Amino acid sequence: MVNALTSPSGLPVPVGASAALHLLQALARVPAERLSGTLTVTGYPGGVFHLREGSVMAVESPGAPSVATILLATGRITEGQWAAGSGALAPESLARASVGPATLHAMQAMVTLDGAFAVAAGRIDEVELIEGEPAAGWDPAHGVEPGVLLGEAERRLRALALSRVPICPFGDRPLLAGPVAACANRARREVLEKVNGRRSCRDIAFLLGRGLYVTTMEVAGLLAEGMVSLPEPPGEDPPRDGAAPDVHAAALPRRSRGASGINRPEVVRATFRPPFQARMRIPEKGPIEPDEAPE
C-alpha cells in the first residue's frame, strides 16, 4: 500500500520545514503502528529509511558513508574481496576482514544514525511512506527505535549549530589555511590532507571512510582553529558590453555561498531549527561532544 504524504488540502507534499514535519509525523507512526516498509525522503541529499515492525533497520543516504564504503575506504575489505562478493558484503569477505556479527551490527547502527543525521542536516523536499516487506538483509533484532534515531539526530544538529564556526556538511568546501604538518593530531591531519577547496565534509567522510557527523565536527574544529577557511562568496561580475547572454542562468541554478544560512552565526543562533526540535527534548547543560570515529 502506498501512503503518499500530502497536505490536508490534498496538494503535493510541500517543501522545506513542512516536509520535515511530514518526516517527523511519518516516523512517529512507525513504532505506533509497527510499520514495515520504506520511508523515502527526497531532497539534498535525501535518503531511505528501511522499516521493520516498528523499528528503523537502516538509513541509506548519499550524504553518509555506508558500511561497505567504510570497510572499503579504510582497507578492511579489499577491492578484490568486494568484487568476489558481487558488489555486496559477502560473509567470507567480512570474515577475512575480521568483521564479526557484533562488529557489523555496531557499524550498521552507527551508519544508521549517521544517515539520519545526513537526511536531517540537508534539504527535505518530499516524504513518501510505502508499507510492505522491507528489503532482505536487515537483521530484525538490531533495529533502532525511531525515537532514539530522532533524539540522536537532534543532538547532532544542535551540536553542529552551536559549534564556533558552523558549517554545512554538503555545500561548504573548505580551503587549507595553514600547513598540514602543523597539525599534531593524526585524525585531523588526515582530514586536512583531503581538504582542497573542492570537497565538502561529506566528500571527505567518504574518502576517509568515516562518519559524516564526526568528519563535519572535525572540520568545524579546524575552522575554529584557523587551520582551514571557507572561500569568500563570489562577487557579481558587471555585465560586459556585447557579451553573450548566460544560457545557464535560468536552467542551472547555482548555490550561492551562505544560501543555506547555516554559516551565518547570527542567523544560526536566531533561526536554526533542526527538523526534529519540536519533538525531542534537548539537554540544558553539559558539553556536546562528537562521537568517536570508527576504527
Added chain:
Amino acid sequence: MASDDDSELIAVMRALREQVVGVTDVAVATRDGLLIAADSGEEVDLDRLAALAAATLGLASGGGAAVDRGVPGQVTLEYSSGYLAVRPVGSTALMVVLGDRGMDLAGFRAHAQAAVEGLGTLLAAEKVHAHTDI
C-alpha cells in the same frame, strides 16, 4: 589556464557537481576522445579520462546496435570506489562524470540532462575549441 570560453563550460560542469551529491569530477570531450574542458581535481588524468569515456561510449553504441537497442542515452559503471558515467552531448561530444561510492544516481539522472543541454548549446555555438596541446 582556462579561457573565457572554457570558463562557461566549466561553470556548467561545476553547477552539476554542486547539484548532485557525490559527483567529484566532470569533463567534456569530443567523441574521439580529445579533452575540451573539465571541472576536476588535480589527481585525475583528464586526457586518459576523455579517451576512456570515448571508448566506453563507443562500446555502448556498438553494443546497442548489436542487440537492436538503439543509441545509448547514458552509460554508468559502478566500481568498488565509485561511479563513472558518460552521456553523449550532441553527435560530436560527450560528458563524463566521476562520482564516489555515495553518488546520488537519481539526482544525477535528474540534473544531467540540463547540463548536457547547456554544454551542447555552448559547443554548438562554436564558442570553444578542443585543446590544441593534446
